Structures are given as structure tokens and as C-alpha cells.
Amino acid sequence: MKNPDFTADKALAKDFLSNFVGPHGDPKYLNILQDVANRKIRAVQIELDDLFHHKDVDEEFLQRVTENTRRYVGIFAEAMDEIMPEPTEAYTVDEDRDILMTQRVDEGVDGGADGTDPLQRMPPDIKRFFEVYIKTFSKATPLTIRQVKASNIGQLVKISGIVTRCSDVKPLMQVAVYTCEECGFEIYQEVTARVFMPLIECPSQRCKLNKAKGNLILQLRASKFLKFQEVKLQELAEHVPKGHIPRSLTVHLRGELTRKVAPGDVVEMSGIFLPMPYYGFRAMRAGLVADTYLEAMSVTHFKKKYEEYDLKGDEQEQIDRLAEDGDIYSKLARSLAPEIFGHEDVKKALLLLLVGAPHRKLADGMKIRGDLHICMMGDPGVAKSQLLKHIINVAPRGVYTTGRGSSGVGLTAAVQKDPVTNEFVLEGGALVLADMGICAIDEFDKMEESDRTAIHEVMEQQTVSIAKAGITTSLNARTAILAAANPAWGRYDMRRTPAENINLPPALLSRFDLLWLILDRADMETDLEMARHIVHVHQNLESPALGFTPLEPSVLRQGHCSSTHTRRVIPSVPRELEEYIATAYSSIRQEEAKSNAPTSYTTIRTLLSILRISIALARLRFSETVAQSDVDEALRLMQMSKYSLYSDDRQRSGLDAISDIYSILRDEAARTSSMDVRYAHALNLISRKGYSEAQLKECLEEYASLNVWQIHPSTFDIHFIDA
Structure with a gap:
């Protein structure tokens, strides 16, 4: 396969976002981006089904998206930055964030003080107020955790399993912002992993020219954090071969996907299968071995809640x-x-x-x-x-x-x-x-x-x-x-x-x-x-x-x-x-x-x-x-739950079904001091003892012929004859 041209792919992504038409004939993704601009939603989900049906997208582009998903999430985000419409409605202002962004634009921070230092350029992530997810094909068969191999590293995969453990939602640093005590410049550091080494000395050109080792102070309010949750996904019991222990996989949920699952939920998750190198003392022992995790892109509940x-x-x-x-x-x-x-x-x-x-x-x-x-x-x-x-x-x-x-x-x-x-x-x-x-x-x-x-x-x-x-x-x-x-x-x-x-x-x-x-x-x-x-x-x-x-x-x-x-x-x-x-x-x-x-x-x-x-x-x-x-x-x-015992008691007592039904009805008439027993009540009484309606009718006919009782011709109610 030839080397991908990411600039051309970004143009394809812009074309798709601008021109894709939904089932109702409206521009689906432009409408979503308008809602993002109006601060109504914070997540944009690109569906592979839509990419597949878009006339200007070829199979090779689709393959590149599924096999190098993390890179293409960034490409789609850049494309959205370029075609993002202006807000059409008044939105709630996020004071800290919006004031800082306005100040940075006024001071011309975006290009850096001298326009050359990359650490002083504002990262795109800090300006974005939305997240991008790529959702796999809806009809794709989910893999079991056992089927995800090394060949799937970096690819978009769909996995099914049961959630066994969820961590608390914690803030994860996405962009660290520092201020230099000497020159006063803002320095930006993008964080792409779970751990990072904070900058200590100011790397700006002014500090270098002055040969001053400017001390950097981390500005937490100016930095950008993302909601982060770690989830353990375990194989379903039916997917575990006999004699094996269920395998589990770590899943990282970020942003709007957090708090979507709880322990015990059976879910289908699509995400990017990635390696995670060990760090600290574990890295010294692990050598070249790395752990793996799934960076979630979508979560679907297999069995929904009642509501x-x-x-x-x-x-x-x-x-x-x-x-x-x-x-x-x-x-x-x-x-x-x-x-x-x-x-x-x-x-x-x-x-x-x-x-x-x-x-x-x-x-x-x-x-x-x-x-x-x-x-x-x-x-x-x-x-x-x-x-x-x-x-x-x-x-x-x-x-x-x-x-x-x-x-x-x-x-x-x-x-x-x-x-x-x-x-x-x-x-x-x-x-x-x-x-x-x-x-x-x-x-x-x-x-x-x-x-x-x-x-x-x-x-x-x-x-x-x-x-x-x-x-x-x-x-x-x-x-x-x-x-x-x-x-x-x-x-x-x-x-x-x-x-x-x-x-x-x-x-x-x-x-x-x-x-x-x-x-x-x-x-x-x-x-x-x-x-x-x-x-x-x-x-x-x-x-x-x-x-x-x-x-x-x-x-x-x-x-x-x-x-x-x-x-x-x-x-x-x-x-x-x-x-x-x-x-x-x-x-x-x-x-x-x-x-x-x-x-x-x-x-x-x-x-x-x-x-x-x-x-x-x-x-x-x-x-x-x-x-x-x-x-x-x-x-x-409640009576039928012990029916097996009653049937055996009757066998021991020697009573046949007809005689037993007669004794039940006679005892009921004596208990209520009445000569009449309604048919519905009689049916309920004998049902509790495990008898059927056919046996009741047989009993009524047999004892009516013996003039023990009279039966109403339409309602079948019973009237005992006082002998």
C-alpha cells in the first residue's frame, strides 16, 4: 500500500463532513457542527456506515481510517476546526476558558511571541470545545476479547463483554500550560499518555538569549483536562472455552463516554486497540513487553435497563x-x-x-x-x-x-x-x-x-x-x-x-x-x-x-x-x-x-x-x-408449589380425585354455614389442591345424579340438598 497523503485525506474528510446528506435529505454533519458551535453538544461521532455510503469516499480511505484510527480522529478534528460554522444562538459562557482564549487571541499568543518557538504555539486541542469519536460499522460482528490479536494494534475493533469494575471519573491532563517567572511567556505541553514529565526550565528564545534559567509554574486553571475513567471488560461466560479462565481487557473512557457503564452491564464497545508501555520500576523488569488497552469510541448496551x-x-x-x-x-x-x-x-x-x-x-x-x-x-x-x-x-x-x-x-x-x-x-x-x-x-x-x-x-x-x-x-x-x-x-x-x-x-x-x-x-x-x-x-x-x-x-x-x-x-x-x-x-x-x-x-x-x-x-x-x-x-x-406432596398424600389416604373434590366442597359449605357454593369459588378451591376443571365437572355430574346437590343450568353454582 502506498504512503498515505494526510493532506489529501483531510480534504476528503472536509468534503464528507460538508456534503454528506442524512436519511431525511439534510446535511447531517453540518447540523451536528452547528449544534457544537452553539455549545449544545460536546461530542461528534463519525459513523463508518456514513463514510461507506458517501459517494466520494473510496474503499482505500475507509481502510486507512479503520487501520490507523487514532491519526484519523485528529484529521477529522482538524477538518472540523476549518469548517466550524459561527454560532447562531446565544450560549452559556464558560468564564475561565472563554476569558483565557480571548486574552490569548488579543496578545497574539497563537503564533508565539516571535513566531518560531513550537512550544509557544497554542495546541489545537486547547482551542477545541468538542470531542471526536469514530464509530465502527453497526452490523459488524463483535469480537471476543480472546480474538483480539497483535495484528489489531492501532485498528478500530468492536468487542463484547461484561463490565466487572469501573474506576471513579478523574481529570486527565490533555494540555499543560506553564508561565515563565523570568520572561512571562506561556509555554504549552501536549500530554498524549497517562504519564508525562513536566517541564522545569523555560525553553523560550528570550530566556536562552538572556541565559536565564526561567522557572516554569504550572497553571492549572489555564490547562485543559479531560474526564477519564478506567473500566475492566471481561469475557462473557459463553465465550470462555472449557477449562479456561475468562480474560479481561482494560478500557479507557474519555470525555462524554464516561459514566456510561456500570459493573454488571453487558456491553459492546468499539475502540482503538493500543499498546501501553510500562513505566517506572515495572518498565525495568518488563523490558520490551507492553500492556494493551482499548481506547473507547462508542458504547452500546447489549441489554438495556427497563426504562x-x-x-x-x-x-x-x-x-x-x-x-x-x-x-x-x-x-x-x-x-x-x-x-x-x-x-x-x-x-x-x-x-x-x-x-x-x-x-x-x-x-x-x-x-x-x-x-x-x-x-x-x-x-x-x-x-x-x-x-x-x-x-x-x-x-x-x-x-x-x-x-x-x-x-x-x-x-x-x-x-x-x-x-x-x-x-x-x-x-x-x-x-x-x-x-x-x-x-x-x-x-x-x-x-x-x-x-x-x-x-x-x-x-x-x-x-x-x-x-x-x-x-x-x-x-x-x-x-x-x-x-x-x-x-x-x-x-x-x-x-x-x-x-x-x-x-x-x-x-x-x-x-x-x-x-x-x-x-x-x-x-x-x-x-x-x-x-x-x-x-x-x-x-x-x-x-x-x-x-x-x-x-x-x-x-x-x-x-x-x-x-x-x-x-x-x-x-x-x-x-x-x-x-x-x-x-x-x-x-x-x-x-x-x-x-x-x-x-x-x-x-x-x-x-x-x-x-x-x-x-x-x-x-x-x-x-x-x-x-x-x-x-x-x-x-x-403457593398451594401448587407443594402439589407433588399433596398428590402423594392422596395416594396414601386412598381417596380418588372425585371423592376428594366432594369432601373439599362439603367442608367449605360447612365452614361458611351455607348451602350454596359458587362455581368460581369451587374451581379456585380445587385448583389449589391440584385438581382440574374437568375433574370438578365430573364430580358435579356424579353427585348431582345421586341427588346430593343441584347444579344451576347456566352458572353451574352448587346448592346442597338438605337431606
Whole structure:
């Protein structure tokens, strides 16, 4: 390739900036430069997509820009200096900066006192009040950190990863300005690296002629500083080969790109891959070896925050159609991991975990959490881990970890020494990284007891309190915890009590809104259906037809369960439901007190769990108030979470389904001292015990033929015949 002609390339850059027309027919970059002149914006982003589509730009110029990006950032900045329009609006004056610039122009400093000394020429950077970034192609496939090689040095690359650590934003000197005590001249020193050697003696011609060693004083107010932040970007788990440690890369964010990311964000960054030589004592040991870093040019969030989602037209239509559908709750739940057979109620619970309830803050500052915590405990091979992975994929912000591979410090926070500033800093663990998102912990039962206690505070207070190495603070960890565990002996042992099988301390157990027991029981029909489903998925790499088109994870993430609309809805519990909820809670407590082997640990937290699940259900309907059906569904889910145990109890008791349904309805009529039971109420009662509507109708017909009760022909309400 021939040597580049930078003067010709600057002319090409000026032509591109002056003549490029945007999609609406307006001069895109001239409009941006006008906003810069009016001090409305401080950053100009040159998009390679625009350079590619510009008629006067050839491929060789585009290649030079991508392979020598740092030089061409300067060329584009010089081109902008030359074509910068005059301001058309009044702008806010930056007093120090503008007064100094006016004074320098008046004194003719720009050309130097005698016009010859380069150190007295004003650098272009000190006059600029904007920054230039070059953004790579939007459709370029991001590289993993492992794929960035030495051949990419100096080039514009696009990398994906997860942010693990962010430093504080510090000022970075870009141009140092000195004043000589002898001759009074201003001396300028451009700083291009992280470290520089300050000038001590005045190099001006006057001091040399007078043979005076003029002492230079650094003028901080006259110097130019840039916002600087250092970020650690780590490989995503799916990009790490088996048996390898995730690699990380240092990223330097400057100017307007600072404060764009936080620990835990999954991002795509484009930037210039550059070497960074060691300095000081490390340089003596390192020899010719240099470290590498990425000088960021653009930052794109892979998973945006809830409030940042902007639905496209077709996605909005799909969501609106589902919202009008009466069966949206069921369809959204079935869209979660459709390749996993069954688990309809488990998926409904996980859908509500994604939606969540709003956080409540009382007048005195007390907080009541809105996030739901769910623990799935079951036999091996019931797809617990697959469900966890799918939820993390769907959630806008999620962190996946395992119990055996996590320590208490790794989950909460660690105190480390920052290599940039040598200060002690807090580095957030998995729960802090998952703030305002979901933290999935697999193999929850394999965790050490000392590590598991670290989760207690996070689950209820939603903070991580630290008092280490002179740092006493509290970090936010507003995260929903989704845990998966095996029973105490690997499989659930029906000969032992539920408490012995679950083997979790009551303090932790009560913090979970739902503890879902998934037992693997031999059943001819279910096993046949499951086997057919798995074989179909294995052959076709997709789930069998569901009767409707399931939503893609991206639409689920952006759509109903995580959209701005759902999260903005803050439903309230009406007064007429207060007594109903209180009665339901007290009856659960009474049932547990009478039971010889209680299947759950009911505390006042259970009441809050009922409220949270009910509010999440109301959110799904975009409703401002909680309905009784929401409370009934919340109670049903809590009952169904122990369905495997109830079905086994019924087998031991010898009752068939029809007889059991009859006894449930008879007991309800006796409890209310009424001869009538509404059909909707009856359906809710038997659903909580794991029976279907078809079984209820069969029971109604059978006992109606025996003249035990009468059935209303249209509403199916039940009236007991007083014998």
C-alpha cells in the first residue's frame, strides 16, 4: 500500500463532513457542527456506515481510517476546526476558558511571541470545545476479547463483554500550560499518555538569549483536562472455552463516554486497540513487553435497563395483540422456554419473578421490597438449571452463578486495591452486579453455610453492608433471587418429613416468596408425553406446536414482562380485599398448625408474598388495582408449589380425585354455614389442591345424579340438598 497523503485525506474528510446528506435529505454533519458551535453538544461521532455510503469516499480511505484510527480522529478534528460554522444562538459562557482564549487571541499568543518557538504555539486541542469519536460499522460482528490479536494494534475493533469494575471519573491532563517567572511567556505541553514529565526550565528564545534559567509554574486553571475513567471488560461466560479462565481487557473512557457503564452491564464497545508501555520500576523488569488497552469510541448496551427499552412497530403490535387477549398470562408463561416440557405453573411463577412488584417506601424511610424470590427444589433432571439459564437470557439484567463456585465475598462485595489510584475500593459481587435485575444461583444446597448467610441481608433489606479496611458503607443489591437446589439426600425421600428433605434454615426459607418442589414421579401418560416432546426437540431443534406463536426472548425482554409500560404500573390493593387476604393468610396458618408434618414455613412474610404475587399479576393486566382473581391465583400458586406432596398424600389416604373434590366442597359449605357454593369459588378451591376443571365437572355430574346437590343450568353454582 502506498504512503498515505494526510493532506489529501483531510480534504476528503472536509468534503464528507460538508456534503454528506442524512436519511431525511439534510446535511447531517453540518447540523451536528452547528449544534457544537452553539455549545449544545460536546461530542461528534463519525459513523463508518456514513463514510461507506458517501459517494466520494473510496474503499482505500475507509481502510486507512479503520487501520490507523487514532491519526484519523485528529484529521477529522482538524477538518472540523476549518469548517466550524459561527454560532447562531446565544450560549452559556464558560468564564475561565472563554476569558483565557480571548486574552490569548488579543496578545497574539497563537503564533508565539516571535513566531518560531513550537512550544509557544497554542495546541489545537486547547482551542477545541468538542470531542471526536469514530464509530465502527453497526452490523459488524463483535469480537471476543480472546480474538483480539497483535495484528489489531492501532485498528478500530468492536468487542463484547461484561463490565466487572469501573474506576471513579478523574481529570486527565490533555494540555499543560506553564508561565515563565523570568520572561512571562506561556509555554504549552501536549500530554498524549497517562504519564508525562513536566517541564522545569523555560525553553523560550528570550530566556536562552538572556541565559536565564526561567522557572516554569504550572497553571492549572489555564490547562485543559479531560474526564477519564478506567473500566475492566471481561469475557462473557459463553465465550470462555472449557477449562479456561475468562480474560479481561482494560478500557479507557474519555470525555462524554464516561459514566456510561456500570459493573454488571453487558456491553459492546468499539475502540482503538493500543499498546501501553510500562513505566517506572515495572518498565525495568518488563523490558520490551507492553500492556494493551482499548481506547473507547462508542458504547452500546447489549441489554438495556427497563426504562431504556423502545419497542419497534411490529413488536409493539405483537404486545398490543397479546394485551387484548384474555389469556395473556398463560401465553406469556408458555413462551418461557417452550422446549422444556410441562412445568406450566413453574413458568407462571418465573414470569411473575420477571415482572415483580413495585418497591414501597414509607414516610419514615422504611422500605418494603417488591422483588420476588423463588427457590426451585427438586429431583435431578427436572430442568431446573435450564430454566435458570433461560430466565437470565430473557432478563434485561441477570447474573448466573453456582453455589459451590461462589463465596460469600464473591456474592456480596470485596475490598481491593485499585491499580490506577492505589486506593482501597469496593468491588461488587454477583448480587451487587445484578442490582435492579435477577441473580440466579444454581446448586444452592451445595453452598457453605457461612457463605449462604451473606444472602440473608440482600433478600430482605436489599443492601450489602460492608465494614472492612476502613470502608464502612452500604451497597444497593435490589435483586430478585432465583435459586435451584436438590433435596438433602439428592432425591426427595417421601419417608422423611418435608423439613428434613428441604434442609434449609427457617430464616432463609421464610425469605423466599415461593419454594417450588418439583418431584420426579413415575406416571405412564406423563412420561410418554415427555419422551415424545424431548425426541421432537432433539430431531427438529424446536419445540412442538403450542397452538400459538411463542414470543422470542428478545421480545419477551423488551415486551410485556419487562417493558416500561408494565414497570410503570403501580397497582394498589382495594379496601374490600383486605379482609379476604387476611382470612386467607390466617387459614394457611391454621392448616399448618394442625398438620403433623407441615410442608412449608409460614410467617408474616408469607402475607407479603401473597401481596407481591397479586400485584405482579395485576401488573400483567396493566391494571391499577388488584382483583380478587389475582389473590386467588397467588394462593393457588403457593398451594401448587407443594402439589407433588399433596398428590402423594392422596395416594396414601386412598381417596380418588372425585371423592376428594366432594369432601373439599362439603367442608367449605360447612365452614361458611351455607348451602350454596359458587362455581368460581369451587374451581379456585380445587385448583389449589391440584385438581382440574374437568375433574370438578365430573364430580358435579356424579353427585348431582345421586341427588346430593343441584347444579344451576347456566352458572353451574352448587346448592346442597338438605337431606
